[in-house]
Amino acid sequence: MTDFNDEEITDFDEILQNNIPESLLPKIQKLLYGHNVKKLKVLDEIETLSNVFNFELKSFRFSAEKEELRMPRIVRVGLIQNHIVLPTTESILRQKNALYTRIKEIIAIAAKAEINIICLQEAWNMPFAFCTREKQPWCEFAECAETGTTTKFLQKICKELNIVVISPILERDEIKSDIIWNTIVVIDNNGIVLGKHRKNHIPRVGDFNESTYYMEGNTGHPVFQTAFGKIAVNICYGRHHPLNWLMFGLNGAEIVFNPSATVSGLSEPLWGIEARNAAIANGYFTCAINRVGTEVFANEFTSGDKKPAHNKFGHFYGSSYVAAPDGSRTPGLSRIRDGLLIVELDLNLCRQVKDFWGFQMTQRLEMYAKSLSDVVNPDYKPQIIG
Template sequence: MAHYMPYAFCPGEHMAWSDYAERAEDGPSTRILQALAEENKMVIISTILERDENLEDRIWNTAVVIDNHGNYLGKHRRNHIPKIDNPNEPTYFCEGNTDHPVFQTDYGRIGVSICYERHFPLNWLGYALNGAQIVFNPCATIGDQMETLWPIEARNAAIANGYYVCAINRVGTEIYEHEFETDEGVVLHKDSGSFFGSSYIAAPNGTRSPGLSRTKNGLLVCDIDLNMCRQIKDDRGYGAFERSVLYSDVIKEAANSHKSQIITKY
């Protein structure tokens, strides 16, 4: 089960909203969900506004993983923080420093790729390299452009990386007490826009479940066979023919020197 924080952003970057930030390890959200996880024998992923008191009180967009015994397993802090008009997330979220953790649970090895991270293929790859069998992608996503990508990205990630992807999106619209503002203080609106839901599960063989409603809350229950993760990789030869060293070399060169390998024939 994946749970998304009860608000999407910090409207207008008002510092008062930072009061919602809490510790991942033992904050109020974690404590409440630990009891529910143990009672219902389920793994729960809870995305929160995390405050790290041991690191200069920094604030992160964090996913907390709680196992089916009610234990806090660990957390993932979102790697990619977008600066796209408004909301201006870098004014309150720090870029994550947890890389691509994979958590061993009684139900399989799971990773969490938070919201905007789904747009980056190498981010998905990180969880595959660390052994994930299921990757959850909790989102708070709106907009026509995002909705056209929604049925494709998680499914493509499942196929390319040989694991299941649970694509989770909110429904409804948040109404804020105060107007949503830009950095310059220009009043824009008092709502979040409409989250389009449509949550689904994608399998490594390219199949997917039906999607949930665009407008109503729902619960998606799906039987999955984790053996498929290994079987697909074996059948398609991914393990035998993937050249990770080749990829790491070109990425390292591009990151360090912006060296181009474009060849022009004169």
């Protein structure tokens, strides 16, 4: 199913490891990833299972200083990136069920590594079909956030395994006019739906014709208080918007997940930058997740790039990673394989970094609240000298 070009790189870090001399490698890695990321050892059984079930497993940890008044607040997050399982021409139910089966097996293995919070990729229970601009059958994939099949499927798992799952889906608002949204559902570790959030910023670029299907979200910037810390979700294209990241921070988020679907040739030079910058600027952890593989559709479509009509989306390049508030980040998952990235965080690092750097104290929010209010005035005169 994948359309990966053999000449492309599959794993950036592997190339470094295979070519940079041992004496230099840690220094190069430190420049690339910062000083505060270490490998995390997981049970051999988990390694074995990842091979059996054919997905890549990487695991790291970020540490924090010991404090007198607060105990460490250790959380393990799991980021899952995956191909769709069946061709996009299969029935909706078969496609969904195949993805349920695949995700269930990965989550079960993740749970053995004592993961607390799992985030799935954007619109994880379907192909990313918005390239087609066809309304059907893709709108049929949409489900009620609170009572849909996908939510029910995950509720059972969350309760059974005592984990929080962030489930990005296409939402059908059955109560309000059947409108469709791009939504994440947060399911708590007791199996109850804690809440949902709708994507704030919608792309109109290349094959990402999402504005044909849903509008800008109307749920603000909620932070979800879970048993494992305060989390928020910046969905996909929202990662290009520093203000979106900012508001999740101002509402108290300690981890912000960024479930995405994005392709090489489009966003790859931006991928390692944006979520990491957000972690630095806002004093929280960020978890960037991208799907993998090339999805093929029955009917041809064009991409607004002057090229002939075609049936394939570009290559979703995976490369999921986690960034810490101190600017460190993990290496990424593979560019082509399904994968599980396990990362152990000490949430105490967030406040420690804020105290150290002082970005929040020095950010002059009052000035910018006023500046932005001025700018949105249609008569705003930019401050230009000369």
